[in-house]
Each structure stands twice: as C-alpha cells, then as structure tokens.
Amino acid sequence: MEHIVIIGNGVAGVTVARHIRKNSDKRITIISGETDYFFSRTALMYVYMGHMKFEHTQPYESWFWKKNRIELKSAWVESVSGANKSIQFNDGQSMSFDKLIIATGSIPNKFGWPGQDLDGVQGMYHKQDLEKLEKNAPNNKVCKRAVIVGGGLIGIEMAEMLHSRHIPVTFLVRENSFWNGVLPAGESALVNEEILANGIDLRLEQNLEEIIDDGNGKCKAIKIQETGEIIECDVVGLTAGVSPNVSFLKNSDIELGRGVMVNRLLETSVKDVYAIGDCAEQREGIGRRRPIEAVWYTGRMMGEALAQTICGNATEYNPGHWFNSAKFMDVEYQTYGWVSGSRKPEFEDQFHWRHPVENICVTVSYHKDTDEFLGINTFGIRMRHEIFDRWLTENRKVDDVMAYLKDANFDPEFYSKHEDAIISHYNQERGKQIKPVKKSWKRIFA
Numbered sequence: 001m002e003h004i005v006i007i008g009n010g011v012a013g014v015t016v017a018r019h020i021r022k023n024s025d026k027r028i029t030i031i032s033g034e035t036d037y038f039f040s041r042t043a044l045m046y047v048y049m050g051h052m053k054f055e056h057t058q059p060y061e062s063w064f065w066k067k068n069r070i071e072l073k074s075a076w077v078e079s080v081s082g083a084n085k086s087i088q089f090n091d092g093q094s095m096s097f098d099k100l101i102i103a104t105g106s107i108p109n110k111f112g113w114p115g116q117d118l119d120g121v122q123g124m125y126h127k128q129d130l131e132k133l134e135k136n137a138p139n140n141k142v143c144k145r146a147v148i149v150g151g152g153l154i155g156i157e158m159a160e161m162l163h164s165r166h167i168p169v170t171f172l173v174r175e176n177s178f179w180n181g182v183l184p185a186g187e188s189a190l191v192n193e194e195i196l197a198n199g200i201d202l203r204l205e206q207n208l209e210e211i212i213d214d215g216n217g218k219c220k221a222i223k224i225q226e227t228g229e230i231i232e233c234d235v236v237g238l239t240a241g242v243s244p245n246v247s248f249l250k251n252s253d254i255e256l257g258r259g260v261m262v263n264r265l266l267e268t269s270v271k272d273v274y275a276i277g278d279c280a281e282q283r284e285g286i287g288r289r290r291p292i293e294a295v296w297y298t299g300r301m302m303g304e305a306l307a308q309t310i311c312g313n314a315t316e317y318n319p320g321h322w323f324n325s326a327k328f329m330d331v332e333y334q335t336y337g338w339v340s341g342s343r344k345p346e347f348e349d350q351f352h353w354r355h356p357v358e359n360i361c362v363t364v365s366y367h368k369d370t371d372e373f374l375g376i377n378t379f380g381i382r383m384r385h386e387i388f389d390r391w392l393t394e395n396r397k398v399d400d401v402m403a404y405l406k407d408a409n410f411d412p413e414f415y416s417k418h419e420d421a422i423i424s425h426y427n428q429e430r431g432k433q434i435k436p437v438k439k440s441w442k443r444i445f446a
Helices: 011-023 041-048 127-136 153-164 185-197 296-310 385-393 398-403 419-430 441-445
Strands: 003-007 027-032 070-074 077-081 086-089 094-096 099-102 106-108 146-149 169-173 201-204 208-213 219-224 230-232 235-238 242-244 260-262 273-275 280-282 323-328 331-337 348-354 361-367 373-379
Touching (some): 011 027, 099 296, 348 419, 361 398, 373 385, 373 398
Parallel strands (some): 003 099, 099 273, 146 235
Antiparallel strands (some): 086 094
C-alpha cells in the first residue's frame, strides 16, 4: 500500500490528509512535534484572552484520526532525503515514504538583535508560544510591561492579548503608519487611532536596537535605535513577520528559495515530494499574488488541490481572487481583490470614504484608464465574499459595483447601513450621478 507522509499538522497538512482519505485507501501518516492534534492557530489568542479553552480550538475529536485511518506521529523531523525516500527524526529514528508532503508552516522572523534569545523574548505563532506567554505574562503583577516589535497582524493580535490582561504594551512599528505597506493611508491612520484609543503605547518609525539582559538570562528592557531610549519590560514579542519553516531541509536534495520551491502542481524539485501552505514558494507568480502566502485559506486550497493530484487527478493550484479578513482590536477588516498600500501601482486609483464619527471606512480600487473594478477594503462593514468574487471575475466597472453595493452588504438587519453616504461621496468626488440599486442578492446568481 502506498505510504503518504505529511510533515506538519496545520490546516494545509490536515486538509490534504482528509481529502486523500476521501478519495483513496492509501496509508497516511501525519508528523508533528508541536501538538498531538490539529488545532486552529488563529484561535490561540482567544485561549489566552479567556474566551475558550485550548481543546475548543481542535476541530476534530481525538477519535477522528483512528476512525479515518490517519496515523499520527509525535516527533520533530531533523532531515529529509528525497532520493532515498526517508525521514530522520531528532531522536535517531527514521521513516520511509512513497510520497512526501511538506507542510511545516512558518516561524517568526529574527533579525540578529542582541538579546533576541533571552528568556521572556518570544513570537506568537506556535502552541509553545502560547504556553510561554502564559508563563511570562500571566498578569500585570508578573509582567509590568511588554514590548512588541513589528507592526503586522500577529503584532496587533499580541497587543490585544496582553491588553486583555491589563498589561501595559509598547508597540514598536518601523513604518510611519501601521501596516501601510498593505493598507492605504486612510485605513492605516484609522488603525493607528484604534490602537491608541485602546491605551497601547504606539511608537511609529522606531526600531529595536537591542534587548537588555537582567544578568540572569532574562530580558529586563529594550533599547530604541533612533532615540537610545531604554524601556523596561518583562516580555518582548517579536512579531516582525514570519518566514517558511524549512531550516531542516537546508542539507537535503530538495531545492529551496525562501521556501520550498514548487510548481503549480505543488511538486518540488524531487519526484514524489510536494510542499503546501506557508512553507511553499511558487516558482512563477500567480497574478499579483506573492510567491509565498502565509494565509490559512490558501493552505487549505493547496491541500485540496494536491490531494486530487496524489489520487491520480492532476490538479493545478488555482487560488482565484485574493481575499482576506482580520480584526484590529475592535474593528473588523475585509479585503477582496487588490487594494494597494503605500506602494500603489501607477494604473491604480482609489476612492476612500470614512464615517465622520465611527471607525468605519471603505476603500475601492479601480483601473484609472478603464474604470475596471480591482478590489475593495472594508472596515466595520461586512460584505459578501461570493458577490465580490463574481464581480471581479466579470471585470465589472467600478460605477456598476458602487451602484449595486447594497447587494453585497452582509451586516445584521439591525446594523446601520452606510451605502447611501458612500455613493453620495463617490458621486461628489468623481463627478458621477450613480443611484444606488438594491435587489435580492440571491437573485444575482440566477
């Protein structure tokens, strides 16, 4: 019986295992040293905040794996030989495979800061990071202040986690506005305001120079590069992005770039070896997507596509239109298509509307020459994914999208609706006379 071995039990690895089992009787083994069972990584913050217990983050009961004949091995992989079809573990044991799927995810970036390996210094990605944070910052008596380095999604999540336990937080962001490489200026400014309104000490255009040792191997303070200021702290969160977790493959016969190099079939340079999820790097870009995408839904989609290939139905990875969602403290964010941040391409124009009082805004991007709708960001307004996905596929004009914007609204019935104000501002800014149209969204797909 063909043996499929999967390294990594995140969403990518578990999805490919589930779909292989749906379509075959192959032997399947999932290897992970992080946890015994698959869990929702994005839910770790809610465990720390007291909204759920860790076992609630596990989508499947412990009997699921045996029932579905998916073997689980708790181990850390030390090396892989594609040619010999073997895996070496750090305890000296080994395992052979017929086909190997690498789904090892990401690790937090470290940039060689002095003191970055001290106790109290950590990322917030793995279950072990959650355990460290519980130990280092159980409350504001043990942890009198935390410093977070890096202004991405993980950084703001970690700030919210610590803030929930009334621990003062200083947030170092090297850019002149939060996440402005991704968000347009108006949205980035809104997030800045939300962070400050929650009592976070936001420091823009400030970089970490070093983490200072207390003399016993634990952090006691950090030093800011630009000013030389010393900030005393008990915890330092390193959240300056993530990189593919591929160091165990450095001496293997599998070609690496930043991640494991793959084609559209998710094949590596070695026959019968594949890579999916955060650790996979596309040889050729897919539209405007980055070669490496550390996003849960792309990992799931890669897993579904690769399972078809493994089971004899060669299927290229095709993620479709970009979308994502997140939460910045109390503000929900959605994006569909492409809305550029500070590095906007020459052909892209944007329309931006912001509510005069509440933290609600919309940015719509469009091609400045053709008026083709390119994408939309929403803060504080929920929109329907399937509608924007269709409008992007149909290359709708931006005027048409604005006219039917009410159809995409997914807010509960008792929420205030803002489409009339948005369209009025759009008409004023662009010299248009668009009138809002509303029909049942279900009939749009008839």
